[in-house]
Amino acid sequence: MDYWVEVKHRYRLPKPYCWEIYRADRLGAVQRSMISYKTEAMARIDGERALRQMLEELDARPSQRPNVPIQVRKREQ
Numbered sequence: 760m761d762y763w764v765e766v767k768h769r770y771r772l773p774k775p776y777c778w779e780i781y782r783a784d785r786l787g788a789v790q791r792s793m794i795s796y797k798t799e800a801m802a803r804i805d806g807e808r809a810l811r812q813m814l815e816e817l818d819a820r821p822s823q824r825p826n827v828p829i830q831v832r833k834r835e836q
Contacts, residue, residue: 762789762814764806770795778806780813 761783768775774795779788790813796802
């Protein structure tokens with residue numbers, strides 16, 4: 760899956776910026792910052808940190824698909 764961070768100017772001064780994480784196959788953000796930031800750079804740094812953490816948690820999660828062996832049947836003649 761492709762994920763990326765976008766920094767948005769959504770609020771009024773003194774802290775107008777926030778970050779949002781998006782995924783390629785979804786229309787809306789999958790995660791948003793709970794706080795706002797004074798600068799765009801601060802929001803981007805924290806957003807990228809959140810993205811790395813989210814991806815590490817996804818990698819550590821066990822597969823949702825059960826581990827079932829594939830059974831091959833011989834064709835009857």
